[in-house]
Amino acid sequence: MNIDDEFAGAGEGNEGALLGLRSARLSRRSFLGGSAAGLGALGLSGCLTADDMMRAEAAKLYGPVPNEQYAIPAVDVSRVDTKYFRQKVRYDSKEAPGTIIIDPGKYHLYRVEGDGMATRYGANVSRPGFLWSGEVYVGRKAEWPTWTPPKEMMARQPEARKYAGGMPGGLENPLGARVLYLYKNGVYTVYTIYSTCDPDTIGQGITSGCTGLLSQDMLDLYARTPVKTKVIMLPA
Template identity: 55%
Template sequence: MQSNSAGSYYPDQVSKNRIAPFRYRRQRVDYETKQKPGTIIIDTRKHYLYYVLGEGRAIRYGVGVGRDGFGWKGTVSVGRKAEWPAWVPPPEMIARERKRGRILPARMEGGPRNPLGARALYLYQGGRDTIYRIHGTSEPWTIGLNVSSGCIRLLNRDVIDLYNRTKVGARVIVL
Protein backbone atom coordinates (compact mmCIF):
# COMPACT_ATOMS: atom_id res chain seq x y z
CA MET A 1 0.00 0.00 0.00
CA GLN A 2 1.19 3.46 -0.79
CA SER A 3 0.20 6.27 1.47
CA ASN A 4 1.34 9.62 2.63
CA SER A 5 2.91 10.00 6.06
CA ALA A 6 -0.48 10.27 7.77
CA GLY A 7 -1.64 6.80 6.66
CA SER A 8 -4.19 8.13 4.19
CA TYR A 9 -5.27 5.95 1.25
CA TYR A 10 -7.51 5.81 -1.74
CA PRO A 11 -9.60 2.64 -1.34
CA ASP A 12 -8.07 1.14 -4.50
CA GLN A 13 -4.62 1.37 -2.84
CA VAL A 14 -5.64 -1.01 -0.04
CA SER A 15 -5.18 -4.74 -0.57
CA LYS A 16 -8.52 -6.52 -0.91
CA ASN A 17 -6.94 -9.32 1.15
CA ARG A 18 -6.59 -7.02 4.18
CA ILE A 19 -8.71 -8.01 7.15
CA ALA A 20 -9.45 -5.26 9.64
CA PRO A 21 -7.89 -6.02 13.05
CA PHE A 22 -10.06 -7.65 15.73
CA ARG A 23 -10.31 -4.37 17.70
CA TYR A 24 -12.60 -3.00 14.95
CA ARG A 25 -15.26 -5.66 15.47
CA ARG A 26 -18.57 -4.49 16.92
CA GLN A 27 -18.73 -4.87 20.69
CA ARG A 28 -20.30 -3.44 23.84
CA VAL A 29 -17.77 -1.42 25.79
CA ASP A 30 -17.51 0.80 28.84
CA TYR A 31 -17.81 4.39 27.65
CA GLU A 32 -18.28 7.31 30.00
CA THR A 33 -19.99 10.31 28.45
CA LYS A 34 -22.51 12.96 29.42
CA GLN A 35 -24.26 12.47 26.07
CA LYS A 36 -27.72 10.92 26.20
CA PRO A 37 -28.50 7.41 24.96
CA GLY A 38 -28.95 7.25 21.18
CA THR A 39 -26.16 9.76 20.52
CA ILE A 40 -23.45 8.73 18.06
CA ILE A 41 -19.87 9.79 18.82
CA ILE A 42 -17.19 9.24 16.19
CA ASP A 43 -13.52 9.23 17.18
CA THR A 44 -11.87 9.63 13.78
CA ARG A 45 -8.33 9.34 15.15
CA LYS A 46 -9.01 5.92 16.67
CA HIS A 47 -11.40 4.80 13.89
CA TYR A 48 -14.30 4.08 16.26
CA LEU A 49 -17.96 5.01 16.23
CA TYR A 50 -19.78 4.78 19.58
CA TYR A 51 -23.54 4.40 19.89
CA VAL A 52 -24.29 5.60 23.42
CA LEU A 53 -26.41 3.17 25.45
CA GLY A 54 -26.23 5.09 28.73
CA GLU A 55 -25.10 4.06 32.21
CA GLY A 56 -21.46 4.14 31.10
CA ARG A 57 -21.94 1.74 28.16
CA ALA A 58 -21.84 2.01 24.38
CA ILE A 59 -21.68 -0.15 21.30
CA ARG A 60 -18.36 0.42 19.55
CA TYR A 61 -17.97 -0.10 15.80
CA GLY A 62 -14.80 0.08 13.71
CA VAL A 63 -14.97 2.65 10.92
CA GLY A 64 -13.11 3.98 7.91
CA VAL A 65 -12.86 7.77 7.91
CA GLY A 66 -11.82 10.67 5.68
CA ARG A 67 -8.34 10.58 4.21
CA ASP A 68 -6.07 13.63 4.39
CA GLY A 69 -7.89 16.77 3.36
CA PHE A 70 -11.31 15.16 3.82
CA GLY A 71 -11.58 14.82 7.59
CA TRP A 72 -13.95 17.05 9.51
CA LYS A 73 -15.24 17.63 13.03
CA GLY A 74 -18.48 18.95 14.43
CA THR A 75 -21.96 18.20 15.64
CA VAL A 76 -24.65 17.19 13.17
CA SER A 77 -27.82 15.13 13.25
CA VAL A 78 -29.29 12.24 11.33
CA GLY A 79 -31.61 13.96 8.84
CA ARG A 80 -32.84 10.82 7.13
CA LYS A 81 -32.07 7.13 6.69
CA ALA A 82 -32.14 4.83 3.67
CA GLU A 83 -31.91 1.09 3.02
CA TRP A 84 -29.76 0.09 0.04
CA PRO A 85 -29.42 3.76 -0.94
CA ALA A 86 -28.58 5.03 -4.40
CA TRP A 87 -25.20 6.78 -4.64
CA VAL A 88 -24.83 10.11 -6.41
CA PRO A 89 -21.20 11.26 -6.28
CA PRO A 90 -20.79 15.03 -5.97
CA PRO A 91 -19.39 16.85 -9.03
CA GLU A 92 -16.11 17.53 -7.18
CA MET A 93 -15.59 13.80 -6.63
CA ILE A 94 -16.39 13.00 -10.26
CA ALA A 95 -13.79 15.57 -11.42
CA ARG A 96 -11.19 14.44 -8.85
CA GLU A 97 -11.54 10.79 -9.82
CA ARG A 98 -11.47 11.61 -13.53
CA LYS A 99 -8.02 13.18 -12.97
CA ARG A 100 -6.94 9.86 -11.42
CA GLY A 101 -8.18 8.01 -14.50
CA ARG A 102 -11.38 6.68 -12.89
CA ILE A 103 -14.76 7.39 -14.43
CA LEU A 104 -17.56 7.45 -11.86
CA PRO A 105 -21.20 7.01 -12.76
CA ALA A 106 -23.51 9.99 -12.28
CA ARG A 107 -25.74 7.68 -10.20
CA MET A 108 -25.54 4.11 -8.96
CA GLU A 109 -28.60 2.30 -7.67
CA GLY A 110 -28.40 0.52 -4.32
CA GLY A 111 -26.98 -2.99 -4.12
CA PRO A 112 -23.98 -5.00 -2.91
CA ARG A 113 -21.48 -3.14 -5.16
CA ASN A 114 -22.78 0.32 -4.29
CA PRO A 115 -20.21 2.41 -2.31
CA LEU A 116 -22.86 3.32 0.30
CA GLY A 117 -23.45 -0.32 1.16
CA ALA A 118 -26.55 -1.70 2.84
CA ARG A 119 -27.69 1.40 4.76
CA ALA A 120 -26.98 5.11 5.03
CA LEU A 121 -27.59 7.72 7.71
CA TYR A 122 -27.63 11.15 6.06
CA LEU A 123 -26.00 13.85 8.18
CA TYR A 124 -27.62 17.27 8.40
CA GLN A 125 -26.63 20.53 10.06
CA GLY A 126 -29.10 23.35 10.52
CA GLY A 127 -31.70 21.40 8.52
CA ARG A 128 -29.40 21.11 5.47
CA ASP A 129 -27.71 18.03 4.04
CA THR A 130 -23.95 18.16 4.70
CA ILE A 131 -23.26 15.63 1.87
CA TYR A 132 -21.60 13.42 4.52
CA ARG A 133 -22.99 10.03 5.45
CA ILE A 134 -22.54 7.20 7.89
CA HIS A 135 -22.87 4.24 5.58
CA GLY A 136 -21.94 0.67 4.84
CA THR A 137 -19.20 -0.28 2.45
CA SER A 138 -18.62 -2.65 -0.42
CA GLU A 139 -14.92 -2.48 0.58
CA PRO A 140 -14.71 -4.11 4.05
CA TRP A 141 -10.90 -4.23 3.88
CA THR A 142 -10.84 -0.42 4.39
CA ILE A 143 -12.23 -0.43 7.96
CA GLY A 144 -9.74 1.13 10.37
CA LEU A 145 -8.12 3.34 7.72
CA ASN A 146 -8.33 6.92 6.43
CA VAL A 147 -9.87 6.17 3.03
CA SER A 148 -13.06 8.12 2.38
CA SER A 149 -13.92 11.53 1.00
CA GLY A 150 -15.31 12.49 4.41
CA CYS A 151 -18.01 9.91 5.00
CA ILE A 152 -17.88 7.39 7.85
CA ARG A 153 -17.96 3.80 6.58
CA LEU A 154 -18.83 0.64 8.51
CA LEU A 155 -19.08 -3.03 7.64
CA ASN A 156 -22.51 -3.69 6.11
CA ARG A 157 -23.57 -5.91 9.04
CA ASP A 158 -22.57 -3.11 11.43
CA VAL A 159 -24.33 -0.32 9.57
CA ILE A 160 -27.50 -2.44 9.53
CA ASP A 161 -27.23 -2.82 13.32
CA LEU A 162 -26.58 0.93 13.78
CA TYR A 163 -29.39 1.84 11.35
CA ASN A 164 -31.87 -0.26 13.33
CA ARG A 165 -30.88 1.46 16.60
CA THR A 166 -30.69 5.06 15.37
CA LYS A 167 -33.61 7.44 15.10
CA VAL A 168 -33.90 10.31 12.63
CA GLY A 169 -32.88 13.40 14.60
CA ALA A 170 -30.18 11.58 16.58
CA ARG A 171 -27.20 13.72 17.52
CA VAL A 172 -23.87 12.84 15.88
CA ILE A 173 -20.62 14.22 17.28
CA VAL A 174 -17.48 13.87 15.17
CA LEU A 175 -14.33 14.37 17.21
Protein backbone atom coordinates in the same frame (compact mmCIF):
# COMPACT_ATOMS: atom_id res chain seq x y z
CA MET B 1 -11.63 22.06 10.63
CA ASN B 2 -14.88 22.46 12.51
CA ILE B 3 -18.24 21.69 10.92
CA ASP B 4 -19.54 24.95 12.33
CA ASP B 5 -17.04 26.85 10.17
CA GLU B 6 -18.03 25.27 6.87
CA PHE B 7 -19.14 22.02 5.34
CA ALA B 8 -15.60 20.96 4.45
CA GLY B 9 -15.30 19.03 1.20
CA ALA B 10 -18.80 19.95 -0.01
CA GLY B 11 -19.81 17.67 -2.83
CA GLU B 12 -17.20 15.17 -1.69
CA GLY B 13 -19.07 13.11 0.93
CA ASN B 14 -20.37 10.48 -1.44
CA GLU B 15 -17.01 10.31 -3.18
CA GLY B 16 -15.59 9.46 0.21
CA ALA B 17 -17.94 6.52 0.37
CA LEU B 18 -16.76 5.43 -3.07
CA LEU B 19 -13.17 5.42 -1.87
CA GLY B 20 -14.32 3.17 0.89
CA LEU B 21 -15.58 0.53 -1.55
CA ARG B 22 -12.07 -1.18 -2.02
CA SER B 23 -17.46 -6.68 17.95
CA ALA B 24 -18.27 -9.02 20.33
CA ARG B 25 -15.72 -9.87 22.99
CA LEU B 26 -16.44 -13.29 24.49
CA SER B 27 -15.42 -14.48 27.93
CA ARG B 28 -13.16 -17.53 28.04
CA ARG B 29 -15.76 -19.45 30.03
CA SER B 30 -18.62 -18.89 27.60
CA PHE B 31 -16.33 -19.51 24.66
CA LEU B 32 -15.15 -22.85 25.97
CA GLY B 33 -18.76 -23.75 26.70
CA GLY B 34 -20.20 -23.25 23.26
CA SER B 35 -17.96 -22.23 20.37
CA ALA B 36 -16.54 -25.50 19.09
CA ALA B 37 -18.56 -25.25 15.88
CA GLY B 38 -17.20 -21.80 15.19
CA LEU B 39 -13.66 -23.06 15.67
CA GLY B 40 -14.22 -25.86 13.22
CA ALA B 41 -15.44 -23.39 10.62
CA LEU B 42 -12.24 -21.39 11.04
CA GLY B 43 -10.05 -24.46 10.95
CA LEU B 44 -8.56 -23.75 14.39
CA SER B 45 -7.04 -26.46 16.54
CA GLY B 46 -4.55 -26.88 19.35
CA CYS B 47 -3.80 -24.00 21.71
CA LEU B 48 -6.01 -20.98 21.20
CA THR B 49 -5.12 -17.36 21.73
CA ALA B 50 -7.54 -14.66 22.85
CA ASP B 51 -7.57 -13.40 19.25
CA ASP B 52 -8.49 -16.89 18.00
CA MET B 53 -11.45 -16.95 20.35
CA MET B 54 -12.60 -13.49 19.34
CA ARG B 55 -12.34 -14.29 15.64
CA ALA B 56 -14.31 -17.51 16.10
CA GLU B 57 -17.17 -15.59 17.70
CA ALA B 58 -16.85 -12.74 15.19
CA ALA B 59 -17.26 -15.23 12.35
CA LYS B 60 -20.81 -15.73 13.60
CA LEU B 61 -21.46 -12.05 14.28
CA TYR B 62 -20.25 -11.13 10.78
CA GLY B 63 -21.74 -14.05 8.91
CA PRO B 64 -23.73 -13.80 5.65
CA VAL B 65 -27.05 -11.96 5.56
CA PRO B 66 -28.98 -13.77 2.80
CA ASN B 67 -32.43 -12.30 3.39
CA GLU B 68 -31.61 -8.76 2.32
CA GLN B 69 -32.68 -7.28 -1.02
CA TYR B 70 -29.13 -8.10 -2.10
CA ALA B 71 -27.51 -10.94 -0.16
CA ILE B 72 -24.68 -9.59 1.97
CA PRO B 73 -21.62 -11.86 2.08
CA ALA B 74 -19.83 -12.92 5.24
CA VAL B 75 -16.90 -10.81 6.37
CA ASP B 76 -13.45 -12.41 6.24
CA VAL B 77 -12.73 -11.67 9.90
CA SER B 78 -9.08 -12.64 9.49
CA ARG B 79 -8.68 -9.33 7.64
CA VAL B 80 -10.00 -7.21 10.53
CA ASP B 81 -8.05 -6.28 13.65
CA THR B 82 -9.93 -7.71 16.64
CA LYS B 83 -10.13 -4.26 18.26
CA TYR B 84 -12.57 -3.27 15.52
CA PHE B 85 -15.11 -6.03 16.18
CA ARG B 86 -18.46 -4.80 17.50
CA GLN B 87 -18.67 -4.98 21.27
CA LYS B 88 -20.11 -3.35 24.37
CA VAL B 89 -17.51 -1.28 26.20
CA ARG B 90 -17.25 1.08 29.15
CA TYR B 91 -17.69 4.62 27.82
CA ASP B 92 -18.32 7.55 30.10
CA SER B 93 -20.39 10.22 28.38
CA LYS B 94 -22.90 12.87 29.37
CA GLU B 95 -24.67 12.43 26.04
CA ALA B 96 -28.12 10.86 25.90
CA PRO B 97 -28.49 7.17 25.01
CA GLY B 98 -28.60 6.76 21.25
CA THR B 99 -26.12 9.55 20.54
CA ILE B 100 -23.46 8.60 18.00
CA ILE B 101 -19.86 9.67 18.71
CA ILE B 102 -17.16 9.14 16.08
CA ASP B 103 -13.51 9.07 17.17
CA PRO B 104 -11.49 9.27 13.93
CA GLY B 105 -8.19 9.08 15.78
CA LYS B 106 -9.09 5.59 17.00
CA TYR B 107 -11.20 4.51 14.00
CA HIS B 108 -14.15 3.81 16.25
CA LEU B 109 -17.81 4.81 16.25
CA TYR B 110 -19.71 4.66 19.53
CA ARG B 111 -23.43 4.45 20.16
CA VAL B 112 -24.07 5.66 23.70
CA GLU B 113 -26.15 3.10 25.61
CA GLY B 114 -26.29 4.83 28.99
CA ASP B 115 -25.07 3.74 32.43
CA GLY B 116 -21.49 4.31 31.33
CA MET B 117 -21.69 1.87 28.43
CA ALA B 118 -21.60 2.12 24.64
CA THR B 119 -21.67 -0.15 21.62
CA ARG B 120 -18.38 0.30 19.79
CA TYR B 121 -17.91 -0.36 16.08
CA GLY B 122 -14.75 -0.34 13.98
CA ALA B 123 -14.83 2.25 11.22
CA ASN B 124 -13.05 3.83 8.31
CA VAL B 125 -12.80 7.61 8.44
CA SER B 126 -11.65 10.68 6.52
CA ARG B 127 -8.24 10.75 4.94
CA PRO B 128 -5.82 13.61 5.74
CA GLY B 129 -7.10 16.90 4.36
CA PHE B 130 -10.76 15.97 4.77
CA LEU B 131 -10.98 15.59 8.55
CA TRP B 132 -13.66 17.62 10.30
CA SER B 133 -15.19 17.88 13.77
CA GLY B 134 -18.38 19.16 15.31
CA GLU B 135 -22.00 18.28 15.96
CA VAL B 136 -24.48 17.24 13.27
CA TYR B 137 -27.54 15.01 13.20
CA VAL B 138 -29.14 12.28 11.12
CA GLY B 139 -31.38 14.17 8.69
CA ARG B 140 -32.56 11.15 6.73
CA LYS B 141 -31.74 7.50 6.26
CA ALA B 142 -32.11 4.98 3.45
CA GLU B 143 -31.83 1.29 2.66
CA TRP B 144 -29.90 0.26 -0.47
CA PRO B 145 -29.72 3.93 -1.53
CA THR B 146 -29.03 5.36 -4.96
CA TRP B 147 -25.61 6.98 -5.23
CA THR B 148 -25.04 10.07 -7.38
CA PRO B 149 -21.47 11.33 -7.81
CA PRO B 150 -21.05 15.05 -7.07
CA LYS B 151 -20.15 17.30 -9.98
CA GLU B 152 -16.71 17.96 -8.52
CA MET B 153 -15.95 14.27 -8.67
CA MET B 154 -17.21 13.92 -12.22
CA ALA B 155 -14.92 16.77 -13.26
CA ARG B 156 -11.91 14.95 -11.82
CA GLN B 157 -12.98 11.42 -12.74
CA PRO B 158 -14.80 11.34 -16.08
CA GLU B 159 -15.56 7.63 -15.65
CA ALA B 160 -18.01 8.57 -12.89
CA ARG B 161 -20.17 10.54 -15.33
CA LYS B 162 -22.04 7.40 -16.36
CA TYR B 163 -23.69 7.57 -12.93
CA ALA B 164 -24.75 11.20 -13.25
CA GLY B 165 -28.35 10.01 -13.18
CA GLY B 166 -27.70 7.89 -10.12
CA MET B 167 -26.26 4.44 -9.47
CA PRO B 168 -28.93 1.98 -8.29
CA GLY B 169 -28.60 0.30 -4.92
CA GLY B 170 -26.64 -2.93 -4.69
CA LEU B 171 -23.44 -4.47 -3.42
CA GLU B 172 -21.34 -2.42 -5.84
CA ASN B 173 -22.99 0.84 -4.80
CA PRO B 174 -20.51 2.93 -2.74
CA LEU B 175 -23.07 3.57 0.00
CA GLY B 176 -23.88 -0.12 0.47
CA ALA B 177 -26.87 -1.57 2.25
CA ARG B 178 -27.67 1.32 4.60
CA VAL B 179 -26.78 4.98 4.92
CA LEU B 180 -27.35 7.75 7.45
CA TYR B 181 -27.21 11.23 5.90
CA LEU B 182 -25.74 13.88 8.18
CA TYR B 183 -27.29 17.36 8.38
CA LYS B 184 -26.46 20.69 10.03
CA ASN B 185 -29.07 23.44 10.51
CA GLY B 186 -31.42 21.76 8.04
CA VAL B 187 -28.78 21.42 5.31
CA TYR B 188 -27.20 18.19 4.09
CA THR B 189 -23.48 18.33 4.87
CA VAL B 190 -22.62 15.79 2.10
CA TYR B 191 -21.23 13.54 4.84
CA THR B 192 -22.69 10.13 5.62
CA ILE B 193 -22.32 7.07 7.79
CA TYR B 194 -22.45 4.25 5.26
CA SER B 195 -21.89 0.51 4.94
CA THR B 196 -19.08 -1.38 3.28
CA CYS B 197 -18.39 -5.04 2.54
CA ASP B 198 -14.63 -4.42 2.34
CA PRO B 199 -12.94 -5.37 5.64
CA ASP B 200 -9.61 -3.93 4.49
CA THR B 201 -10.99 -0.40 4.83
CA ILE B 202 -11.74 -0.69 8.56
CA GLY B 203 -9.17 1.14 10.64
CA GLN B 204 -8.13 3.26 7.66
CA GLY B 205 -8.40 6.95 6.74
CA ILE B 206 -9.68 6.80 3.17
CA THR B 207 -12.79 8.92 2.70
CA SER B 208 -13.58 12.53 1.90
CA GLY B 209 -15.50 13.11 5.12
CA CYS B 210 -17.72 10.05 5.48
CA THR B 211 -17.54 7.24 8.03
CA GLY B 212 -17.94 3.62 6.98
CA LEU B 213 -18.91 0.54 8.98
CA LEU B 214 -18.96 -3.10 7.95
CA SER B 215 -22.40 -3.92 6.51
CA GLN B 216 -23.35 -6.18 9.42
CA ASP B 217 -22.45 -3.41 11.87
CA MET B 218 -24.32 -0.82 9.84
CA LEU B 219 -27.47 -2.96 9.83
CA ASP B 220 -27.28 -3.00 13.63
CA LEU B 221 -26.64 0.73 14.00
CA TYR B 222 -29.20 1.73 11.37
CA ALA B 223 -32.00 -0.24 13.03
CA ARG B 224 -31.40 1.58 16.32
CA THR B 225 -30.87 5.10 14.94
CA PRO B 226 -33.90 7.30 14.25
CA VAL B 227 -33.87 10.51 12.25
CA LYS B 228 -32.79 13.50 14.39
CA THR B 229 -30.19 11.43 16.28
CA LYS B 230 -27.26 13.60 17.39
CA VAL B 231 -23.89 12.75 15.84
CA ILE B 232 -20.64 14.11 17.26
CA MET B 233 -17.39 13.99 15.30
CA LEU B 234 -14.44 14.32 17.67
CA PRO B 235 -11.22 16.06 16.58
CA ALA B 236 -8.71 13.64 15.12
